[in-house]
Amino acid sequence: xxSGAYALSDEVDFVVSNDKIPPALNISxxxxxxxxxxxxxxxxxxxKPVSVEFTIPDVPEFHIKDKLLKxxxxxxxxxxVQGAANGDxxxxxxxxxxxxxxNVTFMRNDTGVYAHITVPKLxxxxxxxxxxxxxxxLDSEASRAKLNKLFVELMAELNKKGSYYGYPIxxxxxxxxIDVVFKEEVIELGIxxxxxxxxxxxxxx
Numbered sequence: 001x002x003s004g005a006y007a008l009s010d011e012v013d014f015v016v017s018n019d020k021i022p023p024a025l026n027i028s029x030x031x032x033x034x035x036x037x038x039x040x041x042x043x044x045x046x047x048k049p050v051s052v053e054f055t056i057p058d059v060p061e062f063h064i065k066d067k068l069l070k071x072x073x074x075x076x077x078x079x080x081v082q083g084a085a086n087g088d089x090x091x092x093x094x095x096x097x098x099x100x101x102x103n104v105t106f107m108r109n110d111t112g113v114y115a116h117i118t119v120p121k122l123x124x125x126x127x128x129x130x131x132x133x134x135x136x137x138l139d140s141e142a143s144r145a146k147l148n149k150l151f152v153e154l155m156a157e158l159n160k161k162g163s164y165y166g167y168p169i170x171x172x173x174x175x176x177x178i179d180v181v182f183k184e185e186v187i188e189l190g191i192x193x194x195x196x197x198x199x200x201x202x203x204x205x
Contacts, residue, residue: 016052025157031081037146038079041091044136045081050091053078069102075124091136096127096144108175113191114166118159122151172199 021027029050035042041050055076062071077094101121107114127144169175174194 016054025154034079037150038092038138038143040136040138041081044133045089045091049082051080051082051088053080067104069104071100071102072125073098073100089133090131091133092129092138093131094127094129097125099123099125112166112168113175114164116162116164118162119155120159122155123148124151169193170199172196172203 016029021029027033029052031041031045031048031050034050055078057074057076060072060074062069064070075096075098079091079094081089081091099121101119103118103120105116107116124144124147127140127147129138129140129143132138172195174196176192176194177190179188179190
């Protein structure tokens with residue numbers, strides 16, 4: 001799983017849009033909302049929508065022990081203001097180191113093998129601005145503290161249900177047992193399967 005984490009983190013890049021944000025989180029991608037975390041956005045650009053591009057260039061540290069995945073992420077954000085005076089304008093780039101913890105529970109049901117993931121802790125340890133728009137004055141430490149408070153609120157909401165990731169199995173495969181052993185740096189996953197004869201027979205007859 002460590003190898004998979006490093007492979008997947010080889011420049012993970014995605015854009016956050018309003019349709020990807022659960023309504024319960026009460027986040028608005030506008031200068032009005034983010035002015036609370038980056039003071040001066042609204043004064044500089046007025047009330048405008050923004051787009052946020054999030055990037056994970058690499059994962060320098062990743063550990064697994066007792067169903068808890070701990071890791072450090074090098075993360076970056078780019079914020080653009082949409083429809084400003086000169087069209088879309090970059091407000092700033094941000095880079096920092098994040099610390100992340102994930103609780104993982106493996107389970108099975110009639111459709112497959114799944115992992116239930118919650119995030120008890122996510123915080124920004126360092127934060128640095130670059131390519132800041134002219135006239136926009138930002139305080140990295142103040143923004144870092146405010147973002148960490150936001151992360152606490154977000155994780156509390158997201159952890160009410162958690163995230164499920166899994167692998168479906170054909171109906172004719174019977175899951176007899178799943179054994180998961182957590183060790184330092186390693187997850188050993190053992191699966192015992194069988195065949196549901198009636199379902200398997202339907203493939204041919």
